[in-house]
Amino acid sequence: MTFETLGLDEALVRALTAAGYENPTDVQSRAIPAALAGRDLRVCSNTGSGKTAAFVLPALMKVLAARQDPAQKPKKGEVRGPRILVLVPTRELSMQVAKAASSYGRFVNYLSVTSVVGGVPYPAQLKALRSPLDILIATPGRLIDHIGSGKAVLENVEMLVLDEADRMLDMGFIEDIEHIAEQLPAGRQTLMASATFAGEVGRLAQRLQKDDVERIEITNHTEKHENISQEIMWADDLDHKHALLDHILTDRDVDQAVVFTSTQIDADRLADRLNEMGHSVAALHGGMPQGRRNRVLQGLRSRHVRILVATDVAARGIDVPTITHVINYGLPLKAEDYVHRIGRTGRAGRSGRAITLAERRDVSMIRRIQHYTTLPIPVAVVAGLEPSRPAPD
Structure with missing residues (x-):
């Protein structure tokens, strides 16, 4: 399978080739077609599996499709807000997702990617929220601030992505996520990536996603990390x-x-x-x-x-x-x-x-x-720096 056969636009394939990507990973080959078909997704995959591209590429396809629809063109002075909203737990992950979106979308004309995270002055973020915006990547707490002030326009979001949903719940963002979701159109597409969908994460997924959700599990925490x-x-x-x-x-x-x-x-x-x-x-x-x-x-x-x-x-x-x-x-x-x-x-x-x-x-x-x-971790010693007591059993 190639990126072309997944149904991606030529501009995205060209960007992937320029970035050195040859063939899709397992999670990409399963998630991208389902996302392009409009399905909600629950994705479990290990770090380094290509998960970010699995949701960024379908998001960019939505941006490209809108460019072909004259009705989607904003009127002069109109603030339509983002078409894609990605929620992440940390500022570092927001930077990684923004970098991926800009890299894969490098040949998409006038692509606008903005991050709204804590620790950054408000004026620059407010200016970005008022500008034409395709993809907004945000931490829940800071986005809640902009929703409360009326500066975040979310009524035109077509796709909601929750990356590392389990981590966001661990950090206490569940109420913020649900409040943000209430501001979005009911017919949006929702993609969730998480290390697990057990417990509260699974219950949140049930509340946010449609019944015909596509479940994709590439591997789990018992992977041997053989490399x-x-x-x-x-x-x-x-x-x-x-x-x-x-x-x-x-x-x-x-x-x-x-x-x-x-x-x-x-x-x-x-x-x-x-x-x-x-x-x-x-x-x-x-x-x-x-x-x-x-x-x-x-x-x-x-x-x-x-x-x-x-x-x-x-x-x-x-x-x-x-x-x-x-x-x-x-x-x-x-x-x-x-x-x-x-x-x-x-x-x-x-x-x-x-x-x-x-x-x-x-x-x-x-x-x-x-x-x-489910794996033992071998004990190692450094010659001349051995511990004074035997290793615990």
């Missing part, structure tokens, strides 16, 4: 953990690395420590101003930053193929976040390495992670 080697290194204490981290980061096989911490304070402190040691490093967490976060991400993509020290705000939404290592300096609060963390490496068919630096107090979380993934 990512995983290991645990047990540390006696914080000094021992630092020694192990220093050894790993001096390995010549490390191209770029993401080091995950449990808290914002730990991210800042560890980044300062690594900077003093001479590493090209930057911190990334939710307590930083948006402009600074944007600069950090750009530095990572341009390879000016070799080591990113981040909280789980970066566990999803960062797609940098040159990240060779993920290091869990602090363990995640939830087992499923471990899967999203290690998915930052091994992108685009490359190999990756995920190393967890664990102390005795982390045993229960290690057990939960292994139960969740």
